[in-house]
Amino acid sequence: MTDRRPLVAGNWKMNGLSAAAAELNALAKALADRPAPACDVMIAPPFTLLAPFVAAASGTPIAIGGQDCSHLEPGAHTGDIAAVMLRDIGATSVIIGHSERRQDHHETDDLVRLKAEAAHEAGLVAIVCIGETEPERDRDQTLNVVTTQLAGSVPDAATADNTIIAYEPVWAIGTGRTPTAADVATVHGTIREVLVERFGEDIGNGLRILYGGSVKPANAGELMAVANVDGALVGGASLKAADFDGIIDAYR
Ligand code: PGA
Secondary structure: OOOOOOOEEEOOOOOOOOHHHHHHHHHHHHHOOOOOOOEEEEOOOOOOHHHHHHHHHHOOOEEEEHHHHOOOOOOOOOOOOEEEHHHOOOEEEEEEEOHHHHHHHOHHHHHHHHHHHHHOOOOEEEEEEEEOOOHHHOOOHHHHHOOOOOOOOOOOOOOOOOOEEOOOOHHHHOOOOOEEEEEHHHHHHHHHHHHHHHHHHHHHHHHHEEEEOOOOOOHHHHHEEEEOEEEEEEEEHHHHHHHHHHHHHOOO
């Protein structure tokens, strides 16, 4: 049995103006004042807030991550951000292949894998997102979809130190709906089997698998207790320090 330190990660998406640093400070205060959770904590703000958030998080247990990076080296690519730029500004991880990027920007498994490789090259942890859409779920394709996405999106050089998997059913994101604990156990168990088969026992059992999609303080305890759930990727409920801290409570 491998010890996997859970991660509770907040994905702020396209939210947050400069005043939002107050929420980060409130989270840092909650983490300092309350019992230390047995998990890592990360916030991924939009690019525009990375620098102030890195500064505000300095000296706190909060790590700062990006929400996406280019698969390319720095150069003539207007509007893109290279992985090395994220690392340079103080990010330690980056979310890759979120379903909103797969949908809004037509990101394929191949592109997601190249981005994860670019993240590794820059010394960032790649948080690789996978998950089925509602029609795929209705057609009973969930396990096929996540298995295919894992095969295509996760680099061969993945290790427990440089990669984290996030299972996010697309239909559960921002909807208030979640799979049952039993369904989460089935999907995470399958992901674990696939990882062990591909990477061997040590890496396969060492890789963390987050659950994401409508995680709230009220359901975090149940979801985080499911076998092979090694933390959460949280959208809406990460924007308010009190809600996010309430999710972190699952590990206090
Ligand atoms: P949600 O988003 O928590 O708002 O459902 C999760 C995510 O997209 O990472």
